[in-house]
Amino acid sequence: MLGRWGANARGVGDDCAVLSVPAGERLCVSTDSSVENVHFRRGWLTPEEIGYRAAAAAMSDLAAMGAAPLGMLLAISVPPAWRGDLEAIADGVGALAAASDAPVLGGDTTAGAELSLTVTVLGSAQRPLMRGGARPGDTVWVTGALGGALAALRAFERGESPAPWARERFSRPVPRVREGRWLRLQGATAAVDVSDGLVADVSHVAAASDVRIVLDLDRVPTLGGMDPRDAARSGEEYELALTARELDGERFAGAFGVPLTAIGEVLDGGEPGVETRFRGDRVDLPPGHDHFSP
């Protein structure tokens, strides 16, 4: 696949890839699998989109740490029925690598009974943004608008073609890498990427920070007129949810062309966890997204 990646591959061919972490910075690393019939079905996505999306899902974890990407590794299992698609899959990974300034540093290609991509991402930051830093008095923010991935998934599962805006959000999610770094430098106290669903992921922040968080679902930006109670459960959105004492949402939107919206507060006292409100009432949402059933 090396030939496909060109300038987006580096140093592949030894037992390990060798790279330098900038002096004074800490290494951030995460591994993420995308498996046929678990994370996508053949026919929903093109091979190029499968590669892109698998890499984007992994890269989103670096975004949530406010880390600058150093590179990625791809382990891929390719069944006979997918062998002819390998170059297109590699093109998709390469497109995300180029967009994230994260060269492919190495990998492993094996046979297998199902298509499976495991992407490991490496990045660095002086003080990575963790989940445990939210403090009472902070505001909760979310980037972008939610619900597109769920709208696409619902259409796919009904055997229909999703609306283009929904399909785009499912097939080509944009990891908020530059946004994450900006937010870290602007004083964000905690962050998570929206992979399980907004409420589920903010719950991870509440648990790690040992704080109570109230989310006002009326304020959550949604796509296609989706009910925010649904959008707040939409997984694999790869937007960022974060906490900060103060942030300039307009400056963020101006810099990145993406909205940054205040959607809740970190409160003092009470049981740690997330409380959701909608139209003035407390609502309990069913558990978050757990992929589709194989």
Added chain:
Amino acid sequence: MLGRWGANARGVGDDCAVLSVPAGERLCVSTDSSVENVHFRRGWLTPEEIGYRAAAAAMSDLAAMGAAPLGMLLAISVPPAWRGDLEAIADGVGALAAASDAPVLGGDTTAGAELSLTVTVLGSAQRPLMRGGARPGDTVWVTGALGGALAALRAFERGESPAPWARERFSRPVPRVREGRWLRLQGATAAVDVSDGLVADVSHVAAASDVRIVLDLDRVPTLGGMDPRDAARSGEEYELALTARELDGERFAGAFGVPLTAIGEVLDGGEPGVETRFRGDRVDLPPGHDHFSP
């Protein structure tokens, strides 16, 4: 699985694992998949051995760089039929993590149609040992004794139980991590781990170093009286093959309880590649190990 790993897991639970690379050292990273029916079959290995072996195979790449392990990540796809074995698999990964002083830093567990483990290893070294450093006048060395993995594979494929010494080499290979660091510090010029087969892997060194290498197969230590022409094609051995101007094999054996044997020379001139000799004659071996056919 976190509970199973105890002190052998660290920092799991954020979007990324965060770690420090020692100042002045370069990061070495590699990813390696072990897939059911490609790298092993159910019934050949216990679940604990499957976990151990997958992690050992990845760790062996750090050994070949002479790098000190920093940690590892595990992505695992678990089919329903294997769910009850997950803790035993984790125990095997944990045993290798403990033996290598490489804590499990993070991971991803998903469903899947076949058992698949992708282990990413991270380590560091001031000057990692690459494949491209062999120079004319160097001697070629190999650690340990070869052939056990092939003997076990042949028995498994005949439906027989391998001899214990062969089974042990297949099921619990020992990545030569400490040995690799020692060899790097003692002046090794290039190294590779024996994963595809001795001749195939030394060919990688010859190609990367742009040198001609002559291997004297009569000198290759083998197990169980195996013909060295077979042992030189045995893959997944996870011994190290390396080049160096001078090394003290006896001191190595005393320090690690493993032989270090001179088996060839790096020569000046001629076409880059590996030439094999046996009983005084040049022999051409068939291509190296390529796993068993699924």
